[in-house]
Amino acid sequence: MIFTDEQGQFDAIIEAEEKIEPRDWMPEKYRLNLVRQMSQHAHSEVVGQLPEGNWIGRAPTLRRKAILLSKVQDEAGHGLYLYSAAETLGVSREEMMNDLLIGKAKYASIFNYPTLTWADVGAIGWLVDGAAIVNQISLCRTSYGPYARAMVKICKEESFHMRQGYEIMQVLACGSAAQKAMAQDALNRWWWPTLMMFGPHDSESANSQQSMKWKIKRQSNDELRQKFVDQTVKQADHLGLAIPDQDLKWNEERGHYDFGPIDWEEFARVVKGGGLCNDARLEARRTANDEGQWVKDALMSYAEKHSKSDVDQVA
Amino acid sequence: MLKGHLPLWEVFVRGRRGLDHKHIGSLHASDAGQAMKSARDTYTRRQEGVSIWVVRAEDIHASQFENDASFFDPAEDKVYRHPTFYEVPEELKL
Numbered sequence: 404m405i406f407t408d409e410q411g412q413f414d415a416i417i418e419a420e421e422k423i424e425p426r427d428w429m430p431e432k433y434r435l436n437l438v439r440q441m442s443q444h445a446h447s448e449v450v451g452q453l454p455e456g457n458w459i460g461r462a463p464t465l466r467r468k469a470i471l472l473s474k475v476q477d478e479a480g481h482g483l484y485l486y487s488a489a490e491t492l493g494v495s496r497e498e499m500m501n502d503l504l505i506g507k508a509k510y511a512s513i514f515n516y517p518t519l520t521w522a523d524v525g526a527i528g529w530l531v532d533g534a535a536i537v538n539q540i541s542l543c544r545t546s547y548g549p550y551a552r553a554m555v556k557i558c559k560e561e562s563f564h565m566r567q568g569y570e571i572m573q574v575l576a577c578g579s580a581a582q583k584a585m586a587q588d589a590l591n592r593w594w595w596p597t598l599m600m601f602g603p604h605d606s607e608s609a610n611s612q613q614s615m616k617w618k619i620k621r622q623s624n625d626e627l628r629q630k631f632v633d634q635t636v637k638q639a640d641h642l643g644l645a646i647p648d649q650d651l652k653w654n655e656e657r658g659h660y661d662f663g664p665i666d667w668e669e670f671a672r673v674v675k676g677g678g679l680c681n682d683a684r685l686e687a688r689r690t691a692n693d694e695g696q697w698v699k700d701a702l703m704s705y706a707e708k709h710s711k712s713d714v715d716q717v718a
Numbered sequence: 719m720l721k722g723h724l725p726l727w728e729v730f731v732r733g734r735r736g737l738d739h740k741h742i743g744s745l746h747a748s749d750a751g752q753a754m755k756s757a758r759d760t761y762t763r764r765q766e767g768v769s770i771w772v773v774r775a776e777d778i779h780a781s782q783f784e785n786d787a788s789f790f791d792p793a794e795d796k797v798y799r800h801p802t803f804y805e806v807p808e809e810l811k812l
Contacts, residue, residue, distance in 0.1 A: 422736035424769065470798045477799075533812075548736050566804035566812050573806065638810050 417618055422548035425491040433617050436610065437547050438492050439508075440619065442499040445485035446510035449503075450684050452478045454518040455527060463521060470567050471524065477564065481557050488549040504689050512670065513596050515678030522575055522582075522589035528568015530590075530597040530635070536561050537631045538601065546618035569638065576642040583643075590639065591647045598662075599670045601628040607667075632660050726775040727753040729760070731767035739771050747772075 409428035416423060423429055452475045459475065462468035486496055502508035513531055518524065536558065543554045575586035602608055602624040614620040622630075632651075639646050650663035673681070724746035730739035742761050747753035753772040762770065781789055797803050806812045 416735070421734075424732070424735055426769075466798075469796070473796060473799050529812075551736065552738060560799075562801040563799060563804065566801050566806050567798070569806050569810075569812050570804045634811060638812065641807060641810055 417546055420618075422551060423546055424548045432613070433619075434492050436614060436617070437550065437619060438489060438494050438499075439610075440614070441485055441489040441492075441550055442494070442502070443509050443511075445482045445489060445499065446503045446508055447514065448478050448482035448485060450510045450514045450688065451531075453684055453687055454514055454516070454680075455524055457518050458521065458524050461521070462524075467571070474528070474564050474567065477560050481560070484553040484556060485550075488553040491549045500692065504685070504692060506676070506685060509674065510684075511600060512673045512678065513600050514684060515673050515681045516592070516596055517679050519592075520585050520589060522572070522585040523593070525568050525571030525575060525586065526589035526593040528564050528566075529572050529638070530568075530593050531600070532561060532564040532568060533635060533638075534597050534600045534631050536565060537627050537634075541620075541622045541627060544618075544621045550619075572642055572644070576644060586642070587644050590644050594647050595666065595669075596673075598628055598632070598665055599667075601625070601631070603667065603670075629659050632662055636660055724748055727757070727772045728775050728778060729753075729757040730771040730773070731757075731761055732769035733766065734768055739769065742766075744775060 410430070413423070413427070413429055413433075416427070423433075455471060455478075456475050459468060459471050462471050486499060489499060490496060499508065503510065518527070539554050539558050539561065543551055543558060545551045545554065572586050572589075575582045577583075602611075605611060605623045605625045608624055611620060611623060615623065636646065636651070648663045650661060652661055654661045672678070676682075725748075726744055727747055728744045729742050731742045732739045745753065745756050745760055747756050750772060754770060757770050757772055761767070793799075
């Protein structure tokens with residue numbers, strides 16, 4: 404079908420469940436919405452390295468250390484896939500990075516919580532990566548081609564993250580009373596912040612409606628959160644650990660688990676910078692950026708010198 | 719470059735929206751515009767694509783076959799990067 408107007412063609416592509424690709428015409432708000440979501444997603448992968456990176460040097464065995472190192476390396480890689488996909492929208496890496504460093508861009512608020520014990524590394528893999536997978540599987544069907552393709556690749560790699568986390572929890576849950584208590588404590592602290600990862604309720608979510616219309620988002624925050632709760636309850640049961648929610652119970656009529664109210668004040672406070680680790684996370688990123696600058700400079704300087712001497716040789 | 723020889727271009731075609739561009743072959747052409755038209759006529763005569771990339775072959779840097787073994791070595795002993803490495807109950811769908 405040939406459309407004389409760009410908007411008509413764009414709408415028809417979205418309607419037909421096809422993908423928008425980088426050089427297609429797109430409404431400016433669609434582009435900006437994607438830049439915001441994809442750069443936030445990328446920042447989350449990058450900042451997400453910090454809580455777990457904190458435990459690489461203290462992992463209990465060489466096996467766990469190698470696994471954790473690999474996982475954190477994957478998170479860096481996922482950040483890179485997403486930044487490069489976002490760059491196809493005409494925004495530069497430097498702009499995105501700068502927005503993070505000056506505190507303008509957001510990242511997943513969950514990473515502002517501290518990792519106090521080794522069980523937290525297990526809980527993050529199991530719960531936080533588990534929640535991320537639920538969200539990302541849905542995003543494999545997003546309407547922007549480069550984003551969808553990045554999601555497919557990331558989902559494939561994420562699976563080991565969740566499984567290694569659950570394995571850590573299994574070992575602790577079957578261990579001594581103190582180890583089991585440590586696992587339970589981690590579940591207690593990570594459960595509610597994980598549910599907050601899906602964002603505000605649908606009725607409260609400012610960006611959601613337009614994103615759903617444009618098929619950037621394919622399922623609502625509440626739908627995804629419900630899916631996560633439903634799949635996680637039996638995983639907790641198998642560990643013999645209790646999810647810290649007295650209202651959690653199976654609802655035969657809905658065919659889903661009911662769960663208690665989320666503390667949205669806490670969510671808002673942490674998003675606004677009031678979490679335990681907000682300052683430390685941004686400080687770590689700024690330090691990495693500042694202290695890494697000389698490496699970039701040296702590399703560029705070497706490359707420049709090298710290309711000049713190549714020219715000299717030819718001459 | 720010898721006079722009269724047209725430079726080599728590599729051609730990448732996106733089969734339909736949502737898919738990556740995939741290398742499909744190469745051709746000789748004088749410039750990007752000619753390469754694009756030739757690519758269309760050579761590789762998409764039966765609507766095989768909705769988008770074409772052409773890249774000067776000399777601008778592509780490739781890994782060298784003789785170095786491949788050591789180049790890709792680092793991934794060889796890291797089976798723990800695969801989900802199947804972990805023993806968790808399958809019925810939990812982790």
